[in-house]
Amino acid sequence: MLSKSAEYALRATIYIALKGSEDNKLGIDEIAKAIDSPQYFTAKILQLLTKNNGVVSSVRGPNGGFYLSDAARKLPVRAVLEAVGEDGIITKCVLGLKECSESRPCPMHDQYRAIKAQLRQMFEKTTIQALAEESAKGKIVINNRPPKKKA
Amino acid sequence: MLSKSAEYALRATIYIALKGSEDNKLGIDEIAKAIDSPQYFTAKILQLLTKNNGVVSSVRGPNGGFYLSDAARKLPVRAVLEAVGEDGIITKCVLGLKECSESRPCPMHDQYRAIKAQLRQMFEKTTIQALAEESAKGKIVINNRPPKKKA
DNA sequence: TAAAATAAAGATAAAAATATCTTTTATTAG
């Protein structure tokens, strides 16, 4: 479905939205551990997210790290996909034809149309903040670590 | 969304269903041209489809080639995905967590649930034959070549 | 101002996916 890059990008962004703020910036080591991703690779991805369209903000030096501006929190999830070049999922033909269109539909187009619209809706109408809030409420999980044992 | 392998697998299978039969087997060169795919790579994929679960049948030698049995035509599209190891699209977590479950949902799980169910429905309830029939009726297209000019 | 912290940038490596070419095997037609 999505590339590893996109998955890490989404998980990292959600985590930063959830735990970080302008005066509590998060380090790459913390982030990678929290979302269970390879640290160096995740760092590269966060660079994309800061450069490509400012989804993520960063500062270097002591107490530096990553955080999300208020504006960034309101961005649609699609912005994250775009930053890592993965928004094809809501534009491309499911059979890999160069164009997905009503005028030259592939054999799956009719069936896929509605699904694609929902994918688009999901990625465009959902904000980063909304996912963070979803994540904040309870049992929602963002990594692969086993659940904490009850004491 | 899907890998190139899966895309070629689907397009090839649909084409074979549409144009081939037990007494009109199709050669790999024809198939690759028809679906606009790299010939040798497509050959490898068809090998998977013949070995892994008999979606496609083949015979060597003169007048040999690929075709679909009547039984194969009734298989769900998912069988093609399985043969190329790409059915994760209807099982995996959209954020790449090891498990997608109600008990440990990721932040997108609630929204993705319905979409995933529809993807599953599409790939499991649609038969190869159904796609071929869809393809047979008119303007449906399965390659990237420009439309034929009206004379 | 020096040292430490931290991300950015750049270089390299490893793995996976995609693609091509060559050799072998099965099948058919003659």
Place this chain on the structure above:
DNA sequence: CTAATAAAAGATATTTTTATCTTTATTTTA
């Protein structure tokens, strides 16, 4: 039985993705 045909199998190559390591630049604090 032989030659021709076509897929299967195997080998190799290329590209892309994923991952890691090293060096540099920036920022803060002491």
